[in-house]
Amino acid sequence: MLFGYLNYSGQTTKEAITTGKMLDAEEMASIGDATFVSSTATVEEESETNFVANAISVETSSQEEKPVKVNPNEYFTKSRLERDKMYAASLETYQKILENAQMTTEQKSIAGEEIQKLNQEKNAVMITENLIQTKGFEEVILFVNVDSISVVVKAEKLTDEQIAQIQNIVSRELKAEVEDIHISMK
Helix, strand or coil: CEEEEEECCCCCCHHHHHHCCCCCHHHHHCHHHCEEEEEEEEECCCCHHHCCCCCEEEEECCCCCCCCCCCHHHHHHHHHHHHHHHHHHHHHHHHHHHHCCCCCHHHHHHHHHHHHHHHHHHHHHHHHHHHHHCCCCCCEEEEECCCCEEEEECCCCCCHHHHHHHHHHHHHHHCCCHHHEEEEEC
């Protein structure tokens, strides 16, 4: 199973991998110049109280990769593909937990709840992206983190009205506070 993050410094940092920190709007603006760094995830057996928090640990890749330039037309497709791979990997991990006879009923229940949450989030993200596109944007992608949502739209510039429309849609569909929504252009 592979997870990754965008590395702006060219160096792997344990904090960025383990915290899953979402990029802010300024960082998202230069995302086309980022390097994608792969890592592997493993399922570890832990006590029931730490089960979900410790279900996946990330090991960093020791290979240094060259920066990948992504043109704006490919950015949205590649980003969506990578995001969907991440969702699929997480769902696969939880599915393996459900199928593992050594897991407790409580652990399986938690895994089932996480699968339901991920599927609901995926659905809400898809609906939100489609609704934003109905406002005249050719391309849009959302990145959902624990406490923030980054929205990247294909646009030269955004008017205050367009920003308000995007914020309204994201806030309504993903039940997010406006101050937690970060919009950038690509």
